[in-house]
Amino acid sequence: MNADIIIIGGGIIGTSCAYFLAREGLKVVLLERNEIASGTSSAGEGNILVSDKLPGPELTLAQLGRSIWQDLANELPDDFEFDPKGGILVAETADDWQALISHTQKLQHAGVTAQLLNSDELYELEPYLARDLAGAALFPEDAQGYPPAACRALVKSAQQHGLIVLDHREVLAIKHTQHNAVSAVVTTQETISTPCVINAAGPWSKQVAILADCALPILPRKGHLLVTEPLPPRVYHKIAEIGYTTTVTQAENDLQVAAVVEGTKSGNILLGSSRQFVGFDASIEQRVVQAILQRAQRFFPLLAPPPAFHVRVGFRPYSPDHLPIIGEMPDVPGFYVNTGHEGAGFGLGPASAKLLSELILKRPSVMSIAPFHPARFQQG
């Protein structure tokens, strides 16, 4: 068997790449060791956020991603619960409020629509929020989708353009020509010849890179997410405390927890978020669950006592400079990478895939891919 392009990984990054490349008339094969959306892409809230970014390349990518998600909501035949509901960042203390004002102004200068809210405006939008908050800001561009449904919808659309999905295939080896270009991928079931491989293996992309004799500095950053039973609507936007933006952009080794609370179209309330570096230990830790619950109850007293909930655990693909890694690996022609999106891979996925597909197709890019190039980790 042969392919023009092989994509390794059936999460939001791999399926988005498949969506943009299969429609170009190329023979694209998507390899997934389990099932579509069985990795990190089934663990998250599905937020498509601009509010938690800082001005710079990641925000520009997020703004592009937000716009592409809107197009996909119109184009994809299958529903993935796209909900342009907006996000609200809340401040607990006077210091938090100063930090929130500064954050909001920075994002406004970078072209993000944002509005500081007075108390009346806040409680009209979110009547069940705690009454003693120091302030809040609305970010109407924040949106949400349901990641597993989005992955499946992207795959289904790509299959209509000839995408071949081979699931339950683990990639075991990547072969090279004598000039070190990729030449084939060996799975648990077959060897497929190809001149082009995309490593979209998320938190496992470091291990997949090793198969091609490359180094990628990706680490798994564990997160717990509490999913309540379906409840009557009480939370109307994505609500996060301003401290969440710090946990996103800083990489403390210790457990970090900040409140993120939001509803879904199915009625479940999602409670996050936690960040830890503990390898691929997927155990549910009660101290983390309790910490998330306490922060959520601080902002939404109606969650005490807590409704019935279950816990999901996932591993964000963490990149040391907090930017995704998108591009062709130096010294291995034909070996491309699209990973390192950490806690923003759903929001950024289609934009990253669009940039990578433009690179592979040698087309002009809608934005510079340079800040994301993998070579930055080889420059000392």
Ligand SMILES: Cc1cc2nc3c(=O)[nH]c(=O)nc-3n(C[C@H](O)[C@H](O)[C@H](O)COP(=O)(O)OP(=O)(O)OC[C@H]3O[C@@H](n4cnc5c(N)ncnc54)[C@H](O)[C@@H]3O)c2cc1C
């Ligand atoms: C708790 C939590 C909450 C989150 N919330 C959000 C959010 O609200 N918004 C947001 O944008 N992001 C969020 N994220 C982050 C987001 O989920 C990830 O950035 C994104 O899912 C990464 O997608 P991926 O396709 O790179 O990886 P994955 O979805 O993990 O896909 C990689 C795939 O590669 C496969 N694979 C690995 N090795 C091999 C191999 N050798 N052969 C074949 N297949 C292989 C795996 O089985 C897996 O399916 C959250 C993450 C967590 C953990």
